[in-house]
Amino acid sequence: MGNSNYALQAKNLNIYYGEFRAVTDVSMVVERHKITALIGPSGCGKSTLLRSFNRMNDLVPGARVEGELLFQDQNLYSPFVDAVEVRRRIGMVFQKPNPFPKPIYENVAFGPKVQGIRKKSQLDDIVERSLRKAALWDEVKDKLKKSGLELSGGQQQRLCIARAIAVEPEVLLMDEPCSALDPIATLRIEELMRELQEQYTIVIVTHNMQQAARVSDYTAFMMVNDKRSGELVEFDMTEKIFTNPADTRTEDYVTGRFG
Amino acid sequence: MGGILFFCGFLSIFTTIGVVVILGNQSLHLFNREQCVQAGGATAEEVFCGHATIGEFLTGTEWVPDQLKFGVLPLVFSTAMTSLIAMFVAVPLGLGAAIYLSEYATPSIRKTLKPILEVLAGIPTVVYGYFALTFMSPVLRDVLGQDTVRTFNMASAGLVMGIMILPLMASMSEDALSAVPRSLREGSAGLGATKLETTIRVVVPAAISGIIAALIISISRAVGETMIVAIAAGASPNFTFVPFDYAETMTGHVVRISGGENPYDSVGYNSIFAIAFLLFFITLALNIVGRYLVTRFREVYE
Numbered sequence: 244m245g246n247s248n249y250a251l252q253a254k255n256l257n258i259y260y261g262e263f264r265a266v267t268d269v270s271m272v273v274e275r276h277k278i279t280a281l282i283g284p285s286g287c288g289k290s291t292l293l294r295s296f297n298r299m300n301d302l303v304p305g306a307r308v309e310g311e312l313l314f315q316d317q318n319l320y321s322p323f324v325d326a327v328e329v330r331r332r333i334g335m336v337f338q339k340p341n342p343f344p345k346p347i348y349e350n351v352a353f354g355p356k357v358q359g360i361r362k363k364s365q366l367d368d369i370v371e372r373s374l375r376k377a378a379l380w381d382e383v384k385d386k387l388k389k390s391g392l393e394l395s396g397g398q399q400q401r402l403c404i405a406r407a408i409a410v411e412p413e414v415l416l417m418d419e420p421c422s423a424l425d426p427i428a429t430l431r432i433e434e435l436m437r438e439l440q441e442q443y444t445i446v447i448v449t450h451n452m453q454q455a456a457r458v459s460d461y462t463a464f465m466m467v468n469d470k471r472s473g474e475l476v477e478f479d480m481t482e483k484i485f486t487n488p489a490d491t492r493t494e495d496y497v498t499g500r501f502g
Numbered sequence: 503m504g505g506i507l508f509f510c511g512f513l514s515i516f517t518t519i520g521v522v523v524i525l526g527n528q529s530l531h532l533f534n535r536e537q538c539v540q541a542g543g544a545t546a547e548e549v550f551c552g553h554a555t556i557g558e559f560l561t562g563t564e565w566v567p568d569q570l571k572f573g574v575l576p577l578v579f580s581t582a583m584t585s586l587i588a589m590f591v592a593v594p595l596g597l598g599a600a601i602y603l604s605e606y607a608t609p610s611i612r613k614t615l616k617p618i619l620e621v622l623a624g625i626p627t628v629v630y631g632y633f634a635l636t637f638m639s640p641v642l643r644d645v646l647g648q649d650t651v652r653t654f655n656m657a658s659a660g661l662v663m664g665i666m667i668l669p670l671m672a673s674m675s676e677d678a679l680s681a682v683p684r685s686l687r688e689g690s691a692g693l694g695a696t697k698l699e700t701t702i703r704v705v706v707p708a709a710i711s712g713i714i715a716a717l718i719i720s721i722s723r724a725v726g727e728t729m730i731v732a733i734a735a736g737a738s739p740n741f742t743f744v745p746f747d748y749a750e751t752m753t754g755h756v757v758r759i760s761g762g763e764n765p766y767d768s769v770g771y772n773s774i775f776a777i778a779f780l781l782f783f784i785t786l787a788l789n790i791v792g793r794y795l796v797t798r799f800r801e802v803y804e
Contacts, residue, residue, distance in 0.1 A: 302691055304608065331694030341685035344708050353703070354693035403689070410693055 249313075250275045250414050250444035251296055251333075256310040258288070258295050260303065265291045267472040268310075271463055273414070278436060278445045280459035280481065282452060284496070287465040288473020289448045290338075293416050296446060297333035298326040314414075331358070334412035338419040340399035342391030342406070347374075347383050350391045350402055354410035369409050376442075377405035378435050397428025404435065408443070415439065417447040421454065433458050452497055456485050464493045522782070529779035532572065532772040533559070539568050539769055559776060565739040565755075567773045574777060576741035580749035581781075584660040584731055585724035587745060591664025592720055596671025597713070603672070604679035605701050616673070623669035631733030634662035639734065646746065654736035654748040663730050671720045678712020679705055711796045718792030722785045728753040752781050 251273040258266040266288040273279050273296075281289040291300065298319060300306040312319045319329050331354075342350050351370045360366060370387070374380040379401040383394070391402050400420055407415060417436075421429040436445055436458050449455050455462050462484040464477045477484060477493045488494045495501055538551040554572040562573015599619070603612050638658035643651045651657070682705050690700040706713070736748025737758055750758070756774045764771045 297692070299688065299692065302688065327691075327694055327696050330692055335688075335692035337685060337688065337692070339685060341683075341689040343686060343689065343704055353690070353695075357693065357695045357699050357703070406689075406693065 248274055251446070252311075252313040253292075253296075254311040254313065256292070256295065256308065256312060258291050258300065259305075259307045259309070261305040264470070264472045266295070267468060267470075267474050269465075269473075269475045271475060271478045273444060273446055274461065275444050276440055276442075277460040278440055278447060278458055279461040279463065280455035281446065281448045281463050281465060282450075282455045282496075283465035283473070283476075284467075284501070285450075286471075286473075287467050289463075289465050290418055291473065292465070293418055293446060293448045294335075296414070296416055297335055298329045299335060301326050331410055332412050333414040333416060334407035334410060336400070336403050336407050336415065336417045336420045339423050340396055340403050342394070342399050342402050344390060344392055346388045347391050347394070347402060348387040351405050351409045353406060358410065373405040373409040374402075376408055376439065377401045378431065378438070379405055395428070397424050397431060400424060400428070400432060401435065404432075404439075408439070412443065414444045414446065417445060419448050419450060422450060429454070452485075452499075456481060464488075464490075464496060466492060466496070525775060525779050525782060528772070528775035531767060532776040535767070535772070537570060537769045537772070539570060563741045567769045570769070572773060572776075574752075574780060576739040577750060577752040577755050577777060578780070579741065579743070580656060580735065580739070581725055581731075581751040581753070583656050583743070583745055583749070584663060584727075584735055584751055585721060587657060587660025588663035588667055588724040588727075589717075589721060591661055592667040592671045592724075593717065595664075596668050596716075596720070597675055599668070599672040600675035600679055601701055601706070603676045605697065605705065616676070619669045619672055623673070625666070627666060627727065627729040628733070630662050630666045631659075631730040634658045634730055634734035638662050642746070651746040652736075652748050654734060655746045656731075656735050656749055657745040659731045659733075659735035660745065662734065663724055663727055666727070666730065667720045667723055670723060671716050674716035674719065675709070675713050678709035678716065681712065682708045710799045714795045714799060715792060718788055718795070722788050725785055725788070726753060726781065728757050732757050752777050756781075 249272045253269050253271050256266065256269045257264060269292060281293060283289050294300045295308050296312065300308065308320050310320070314329070314333070317324065343353065345353075348370055351373050352366045355366060355369050360369070371380060374383060379398060382398060383402075391399065394402060400423075404415075404420075421432050424432065433454065436447070439445060447455075447459065459481045462479065462481040463475055464484060465473050466476050468474045477488055477490045479489070484493060485497050488497065532554050533556055536551050537554060538549050540549055550570060552570045554570070559572050559574050561575065562571065563575050564571040564573045565576050603615060607615065635654075635658070638661055639651070639653055639655060642655070642658050643653070686704050686708060687700055690704040691697075695703065731751040732754040735754055736750050737754070738748070738750055739755065740747060740749040742749055756777055759770050759774050764774075
């Protein structure tokens with residue numbers, strides 16, 4: 244696999260919370276402009292792994308990562324890499340919609356403003372473009388000054404997506420983005436992911452196997468080992484994982500025998 | 503049980519109403535009764551009488567009850583000056599301490615520092631008063647010159663009052679900052695904001711209603727503070743804007759006059775009720791403004 248094809252490559256990634264090893268020895272590749280799903284039972288470390296992809300775990304006291312995570316041929320965990328810069332280029336959408344208690348406009352303009360963009364016309368542009376990409380523009384264009392918290396849950400999550408893509412990241416990490424949403428809002432987010440795929444690489448953690456099967460190109464299945472640490476059991480094309488998995492544990496999980 | 507609880511609530515409300523009624527009623531004596539003083543002190547025989555008006559009370563710049571001069575402004579300005587100086591100390595330091603404790607300190611540092619801060623809040627104000635008089639004033643005089651700074655001055659009282667209020671400001675602001683959900687901090691960090699940017703642009707604005715509440719309570723505390731200003735700010739009214747000058751505050755004046763012999767319905771007696779009632783009004787107004795600001799800036803997070 245050539246360098247230009249992958250967005251992220253994990254090499255023997257181990258993630259610790261204090262003494263506890265939450266994720267053991269994960270090696271995998273996230274391909275560009277594809278949607279990669281991380282699935283597995285609760286507590287298998289899939290969210291932890293996802294949050295290591297943009298060094299979000301740095302914010303957790305005691306969290307530590309060993310191994311390599313390559314992004315454009317650079318190890319994101321090398322001491323010369325600035326975690327803040329990493330998060331600018333690898334954006335994140337969270338499990339529960341978390342818009343800032345600010346106007347819709349300010350929510351989307353937040354990232355660009357932090358990066359130093361001050362010009363009103365330029366910000367207006369970015370806000371409109373991002374909201375359009377997040378399929379939210381038509382619903383909010385007349386109330387950009389209203390608080391982001393006045394929107395419905397699904398709209399809030401799309402606002403968070405708009406906020407994330409306003410800084411034009413290369414990769415978008417989504418941590419169970421639909422778990423707090425109803426089925427119709429979920430469907431909209433899934434459609435949106437398919438549209439965003441053309442410009443972004445997406446990694447999604449999901450509890451919902453149907454969702455992984457519906458939206459993703461690649462699927463990584465994780466499980467805890469006998470030391471209660473998360474391991475990557477199988478990683479392959481989504482179709483293969485759901486129709487003809489190599490590992491019996493994967494088969495048991497995707498056919499609903501446990502989990 | 504419900505009856506007992508009702509009684510508790512009723513008692514506190516009843517006390518408040520009682521205080522307001524007595525305070526208002528007594529303070530009116532200054533304006534609707536003729537005030538008489540003996541010219542040239544208590545031994546002199548000549549007696550002067552006159553009426554105080556509310557207009558004179560609120561706009562006059564001389565407070566000499568013995569000469570029937572009832573302008574409360576010198577006392578009000580002195581209170582405002584000491585409170586302002588106190589807020590200049592307490593707000594930036596308190597907010598800084600709160601941000602440090604809530605955003606930067608490790609859990610073990612926070613666990614040690616917060617109780618210490620709260621102990622600071624438990625120091626009796628009379629101790630602070632003598633600290634102002636015997637430490638802060640000499641320091642100010644040494645630094646700025648014996649001619650510039652008087653022994654009794656508003657600056658040292660205000661500075662020490664700021665130190666006294668600091669823990670309150672810090673503790674209440676820290677509570678407000680800590681109440682901001684972690685998800686907002688993560689959302690901001692996920693967009694490439696540094697910790698400082700996250701704190702200034704997300705956490706502080708989200709906690710602003712709590713911080714304003716802390717600010718208003720701190721101001722009320724400064725305006726109502728008595729012991730420090732009574733000891734360190736000076737013991738006679740002085741209409742001045744120079745912080746290094748002596749000047750008695752409203753509370754300082756009330757406590758000094760009420761300490762001496764003041765027969766019922768005498769000029770001194772009536773005048774301190776009027777001051778106390780005005781003080782009550784000021785703090786009430788501050789609380790109303792505070793409540794308004796809290797709802798105005800409230801950013802509900804969830």
